[in-house]
Amino acid sequence: MRIAVDAMGGDQGVMVTVKGSIEAVKELGINIILVGNEEIIKNELSKYEYSGNNIEIISAEDIITNDEEPAMAVRRKKQSSMVMGLNLVKDKMADAFVSSGSTGALLAGGLLLVKRIKGVDRAALAIPYPTKKGVSLLLDAGANTDCKAKYLQQFAIMGSIYMEKILDTANPKVSLVNIGTEEGKGNELSKETYDLLKNTNVNFTGNIEARDIPEGDADVLICDGFVGNIILKLTEGLAMSIFSLLKEEFMSSFTSKIGALLLKSGLKKFKKRLDYTEYGGAPLLGIKGVVIKAHGSSDAKAIKNAIKQAKILVENKVIERIEDEVSFLGGNHDREERI
Amino acid sequence: MRIAVDAMGGDQGVMVTVKGSIEAVKELGINIILVGNEEIIKNELSKYEYSGNNIEIISAEDIITNDEEPAMAVRRKKQSSMVMGLNLVKDKMADAFVSSGSTGALLAGGLLLVKRIKGVDRAALAIPYPTKKGVSLLLDAGANTDCKAKYLQQFAIMGSIYMEKILDTANPKVSLVNIGTEEGKGNELSKETYDLLKNTNVNFTGNIEARDIPEGDADVLICDGFVGNIILKLTEGLAMSIFSLLKEEFMSSFTSKIGALLLKSGLKKFKKRLDYTEYGGAPLLGIKGVVIKAHGSSDAKAIKNAIKQAKILVENKVIERIEDEVSFLGGNHDREERI
Numbered sequence: 301m302r303i304a305v306d307a308m309g310g311d312q313g314v315m316v317t318v319k320g321s322i323e324a325v326k327e328l329g330i331n332i333i334l335v336g337n338e339e340i341i342k343n344e345l346s347k348y349e350y351s352g353n354n355i356e357i358i359s360a361e362d363i364i365t366n367d368e369e370p371a372m373a374v375r376r377k378k379q380s381s382m383v384m385g386l387n388l389v390k391d392k393m394a395d396a397f398v399s400s401g402s403t404g405a406l407l408a409g410g411l412l413l414v415k416r417i418k419g420v421d422r423a424a425l426a427i428p429y430p431t432k433k434g435v436s437l438l439l440d441a442g443a444n445t446d447c448k449a450k451y452l453q454q455f456a457i458m459g460s461i462y463m464e465k466i467l468d469t470a471n472p473k474v475s476l477v478n479i480g481t482e483e484g485k486g487n488e489l490s491k492e493t494y495d496l497l498k499n500t501n502v503n504f505t506g507n508i509e510a511r512d513i514p515e516g517d518a519d520v521l522i523c524d525g526f527v528g529n530i531i532l533k534l535t536e537g538l539a540m541s542i543f544s545l546l547k548e549e550f551m552s553s554f555t556s557k558i559g560a561l562l563l564k565s566g567l568k569k570f571k572k573r574l575d576y577t578e579y580g581g582a583p584l585l586g587i588k589g590v591v592i593k594a595h596g597s598s599d600a601k602a603i604k605n606a607i608k609q610a611k612i613l614v615e616n617k618v619i620e621r622i623e624d625e626v627s628f629l630g631g632n633h634d635r636e637e638r639i
Numbered sequence: 640m641r642i643a644v645d646a647m648g649g650d651q652g653v654m655v656t657v658k659g660s661i662e663a664v665k666e667l668g669i670n671i672i673l674v675g676n677e678e679i680i681k682n683e684l685s686k687y688e689y690s691g692n693n694i695e696i697i698s699a700e701d702i703i704t705n706d707e708e709p710a711m712a713v714r715r716k717k718q719s720s721m722v723m724g725l726n727l728v729k730d731k732m733a734d735a736f737v738s739s740g741s742t743g744a745l746l747a748g749g750l751l752l753v754k755r756i757k758g759v760d761r762a763a764l765a766i767p768y769p770t771k772k773g774v775s776l777l778l779d780a781g782a783n784t785d786c787k788a789k790y791l792q793q794f795a796i797m798g799s800i801y802m803e804k805i806l807d808t809a810n811p812k813v814s815l816v817n818i819g820t821e822e823g824k825g826n827e828l829s830k831e832t833y834d835l836l837k838n839t840n841v842n843f844t845g846n847i848e849a850r851d852i853p854e855g856d857a858d859v860l861i862c863d864g865f866v867g868n869i870i871l872k873l874t875e876g877l878a879m880s881i882f883s884l885l886k887e888e889f890m891s892s893f894t895s896k897i898g899a900l901l902l903k904s905g906l907k908k909f910k911k912r913l914d915y916t917e918y919g920g921a922p923l924l925g926i927k928g929v930v931i932k933a934h935g936s937s938d939a940k941a942i943k944n945a946i947k948q949a950k951i952l953v954e955n956k957v958i959e960r961i962e963d964e965v966s967f968l969g970g971n972h973d974r975e976e977r978i
Contacts, residue, residue, distance in 0.1 A: 432880055442818060445826035479781060479868040487784035487865045510873035514880035526826045529818040530866055531873060534849035538877050541771055541853035550902060559901030562894045 307336030309401030320603025370404030396590035423586030431516025475518035581606035646675030648740030659942025709743030735929035762925030770855025814857035920945035
């Protein structure tokens with residue numbers, strides 16, 4: 301198996317992508333294609349005295365940055381590590397692509413280059429969301445701001461397959477994020493989606509209120525990309541602000557300082573439990589290839605985990621399974637991408 | 640000034656509504672009308688040996704519970720404490736009404752009985768949201784699941800007036816909750832609302848991402864009721880789950896237990912800072928009277944604070960100011976309420 305890795309992506313670039321790739325090669329028995337500036341990559345590889353032939357370099361001159369307009373950048377920067385990596389998947393030269401670069405560009409590129417699966421109206425970004433019980437899969441986490449009920453229905457099918465095959469959850473519980481638990485609650489979109497999900501081949505358990513999301517009773521959380529992104533970002537923001545408030549209280553007196561010291565390892569463990577980078581990358585579901593978005597702040601271990609995740613996706617033929625399931629729905633595929 | 644209080648509402652009912660009312664009368668120099676079962680209220684008043692004549696009782700036989708369908712309950716239970724209290728405001732027999740009963744019924748009753756201000760298309764529930772810097776006002780927090788841009792524009796005006804007059808914030812910063820900070824980001828609703836807010840007589844500071852909400856840089860947070868409710872409930876859920884995770888870590892070893900003990904007062908203070916019941920009730924903005932929703936779990940102090948808040952709303956003529964500001968917009972008032 302050959303997995304392409306965007307060597308230039310993420311906050312720490314080659315420093316972590318190269319190290320993560322070396323670890324992946326050793327641990328997973330796969331081949332890696334590092335896409336990016338050849339000289340920089342070779343220099344980084346030499347630090348690890350890596351001499352094996354399981355890592356190949358494909359030279360890419362350009363880099364797409366986080367502040368570029370995604371679709372424009374993908375169209376113009378054909379020599380960027382991201383576009384070249386995605387093209388490797390499209391051309392079946394690689395089985396999967398992992399990038400910690402711009403989320404927007406990866407989404408746009410995935411749609412424009414790798415293209416949607418027949419029957420899928422919209423591709424979704426699926427994020428592993430840490431809960432008290434483990435992890436739920438939240439989708440869409442921001443790829444589609446305005447959704448129709450049938451898109452959400454497709455997200456439910458794709459999320460369900462992913463959760464079952466990749467995160468080993470038998471018969472995953474699919475819940476619709478809503479502002480009340482009873483049927484008939486919510487906005488027009490959620491009412492219509494509820495009706496569709498009742499008659500969809502997933503284990504639909506009804507609505508879930510945002511209050512109950514952290515409990516972890518749902519395996520797959522369905523919502524439009526606007527709401528999904530709000531949930532994701534608010535979770536990040538609250539966790540950060542709660543930690544800074546805690547720190548403030550802990551530093552406020554001599555006894556509390558000692559208390560905090562005694563709690564140090566517990567607090568660290570706790571922080572780790574809330575950190576969603578711990579739970580691997582986010583797959584872009586609905587396109588004709590395996591594409592994983594690793595977190596921008598990924599370290600080498602996170603990169604290695606994202607590669608591992610890509611490997612499991614390929615091994616379990618998740619794309620093919622989505623194709624099969626979605627073909628029953630009869631979605632519209634002839635639409636041009638509007639990005 | 641006469642403020643009506645729903646004596647029967649909330650998790651703790653008369654136990655806290657009566658006590659809170661007595662405290663309010665003593666502290667604020669106002670008159671209270673307790674609406675509810677006369678016998679139960681009298682019995683409760685006798686416990687405090689209250690003999691003043693600043694508290695009047697208006698007998699209401701019925702109670703609307705949290706699990707009743709709101710609009711139906713309001714239409715049918717004309718002798719309920721909530722309907723009778725709202726009618727006191729409508730008939731100008733009371734200057735304001737405070738209830739910790741069913742949010743849905745209070746919203747429905749506010750619209751059906753007290754009715755919307757001319758020019759206001761939708762009334763909104765405005766929730767004080769605790770942040771690192773103090774408190775922001777979040778609206779709509781759940782009254783309107785599907786919104787048009789002009790409703791959000793009106794929410795911005797109403798929230799701005801409230802924040803300025805009641806929470807003493809000069810020139811309050813109004814931000815649109817969105818999934819990106821730049822203009823042009825978000826869904827159709829947010830793009831259209833952004834355009835409207837640029838040309839509205841409020842201090843519009845642009846989009847705010849959910850990640851930044853807890854920082855407290857915005858004074859007024861504008862969103863539709865679906866998103867607002869998700870934000871509110873997720874905040875509650877996360878705070879609860881973070882506390883339970885912390886507790887778990889703290890109880891995991893002997894040293895951490897001692898650490899937690901030393902931190903006890905700090906943790907308590909911290910928990911209080913996150914508790915939005917500390918920041919008073921939530922006004923229903925856009926109707927022709929002062930109606931405050933106190934939290935269901937209110938204690939006597941929270942009830943007293945909600946009464947105080949109602950008093951300030953009346954004194955500052957907030958309803959009249961909203962009427963003035965909104966009249967410039969030319970909203971549609973001739974629509975029948977659909978509840």
